[in-house]
Amino acid sequence: MADAKSGGTDIVDMLLGIEPGSALAALRAERPEVLRHTRQSYEALFEPASTGGLSRLDRGAAALRVARLSEDAPLATHFRHYLAGITDGDAFIDAVERFPEMVSTKRLEAILLHVDRVTRTPAMATPAHLAELQSAGLAPTDIVTLSQLIAFVTYLTRAVAGLRLLGSAA
Amino acid sequence: MSETKRAFTMEPLDWASWLPTLKLEEATPEQIAVLEESLPTAKTSPYYLLLARDVEVLRERSRLFNAVMYAPKGLARGDRELATVVVSRINHCVYCASVHAIRFAQLTKHPEIPQAIFDEGLSTELSERYRAITDYAAKLTRMPSAMVAADLAPLRKVGLNDLEILDLTNAVAMFAWANRLMLSLGEPVAKPSTP
Numbered sequence: 001m002a003d004a005k006s007g008g009t010d011i012v013d014m015l016l017g018i019e020p021g022s023a024l025a026a027l028r029a030e031r032p033e034v035l036r037h038t039r040q041s042y043e044a045l046f047e048p049a050s051t052g053g054l055s056r057l058d059r060g061a062a063a064l065r066v067a068r069l070s071e072d073a074p075l076a077t078h079f080r081h082y083l084a085g086i087t088d089g090d091a092f093i094d095a096v097e098r099f100p101e102m103v104s105t106k107r108l109e110a111i112l113l114h115v116d117r118v119t120r121t122p123a124m125a126t127p128a129h130l131a132e133l134q135s136a137g138l139a140p141t142d143i144v145t146l147s148q149l150i151a152f153v154t155y156l157t158r159a160v161a162g163l164r165l166l167g168s169a170a
Numbered sequence: 171m172s173e174t175k176r177a178f179t180m181e182p183l184d185w186a187s188w189l190p191t192l193k194l195e196e197a198t199p200e201q202i203a204v205l206e207e208s209l210p211t212a213k214t215s216p217y218y219l220l221l222a223r224d225v226e227v228l229r230e231r232s233r234l235f236n237a238v239m240y241a242p243k244g245l246a247r248g249d250r251e252l253a254t255v256v257v258s259r260i261n262h263c264v265y266c267a268s269v270h271a272i273r274f275a276q277l278t279k280h281p282e283i284p285q286a287i288f289d290e291g292l293s294t295e296l297s298e299r300y301r302a303i304t305d306y307a308a309k310l311t312r313m314p315s316a317m318v319a320a321d322l323a324p325l326r327k328v329g330l331n332d333l334e335i336l337d338l339t340n341a342v343a344m345f346a347w348a349n350r351l352m353l354s355l356g357e358p359v360a361k362p363s364t365p
Contacts, residue, residue, distance in 0.1 A: 027332050031244075033237035034340055041230040048226060071315035122353040123262035127188040129354070140189040141223040144355070148227045151350035155343045161314040162339025166332055168319045 011042045015074050015160050024167045045149045053142040056086050058111055061096045065115045066153035075157055110136030118150045176264045176358055178288035180271050187356040191219035201225045208232035238340045245337035248277040249303055253341040255284050256307040263349035265358040299328040307342045
């Protein structure tokens with residue numbers, strides 16, 4: 001399964017513009033399992049075979065918001081493109097970008113509120129936050145996936161930030 | 171909720187889920203396989219039984235976690251554990267901090283170092299090497315967008331090469347992930363006292 005996907009775009013290479021044969025490509029290749037499972041985590045979250053109860057729209061919105069809160073402009077651009085590929089027009093992307101000023105649905109509001117809490121103040125989490133998500137229509141499995149997604153994007157922004165330094169200092 | 175204000179400790183803790191976990195008797199063969207490869211005790215762990223609800227993501231997360239923390243060569247395992255204690259201290263993940271402070275102490279025989287980080291915070295007195303690792307981990311945790319090439323200088327000065335800095339970066343990043351799951355899906359609880 002892993003090999004079937006190995007021809008796809010690597011999110012980290014794409015964000016950093018890492019070319020095959022470059023020093024950063026060689027460094028990343030020294031940790032092949034990290035490279036592979038970072039890529040496949042991205043695929044499992046953003047290109048899943050089945051989206052279950054968390055749509056691609058939900059996923060892209062949450063990820064764009066984490067990227068913006070993390071002040072990661074290239075990552076935000078990436079998720080804007082991801083959303084643009086699955087929505088017509090800019091209204092939905094605008095609603096996400098201008099949250100909480102502009103809110104489209106109760107479901108999106110609940111998701112983005114949770115994104116803000118888990119990204120910025122994870123230690124303030126309470127069971128009531130998960131109850132809010134459930135009353136907005138998310139099942140427990142959807143909440144697990146959303147939590148994994150938010151946490152993965154906070155991982156990705158830091159993994160990429162460190163690699164960027166190693167590239168610039170080489 | 172009061173449990174999340176629990177003090178940092180080097181005693182082992184349990185973790186309780188806020189959502190219903192997967193029942194093992196209802197698990198698919200794929201879920202069982204992913205639990206078994208995640209951790210030897212995953213089939214009785216509420217944390218893994220909760221994450222197994224999205225089995226594709228758990229499989230990748232577990233394989234990534236194990237590669238980041240245990241891959242041979244590169245950064246010393248104790249240094250990776252120290253970085254995760256620093257990140258968990260900042261994010262206030264008492265559960266993660268306990269697990270990885272204990273591992274650090276087992277690997278290095280220096281329990282007083284994580285204990286000092288718990289008691290006095292990140293400004294506690296540390297060796298030059300541990301200071302460099304701690305400061306890099308702290309900045310990458312708090313302000314990833316503000317990282318500049320000069321942030322690598324203290325790590326280079328204490329002798330870290332590129333692979334070791336990559337390993338350090340990945341350990342810090344992995345705990346941005348791990349802390350957020352542990353903090354937002356449940357809470358640490360005392361282990362039942364067994365005589």
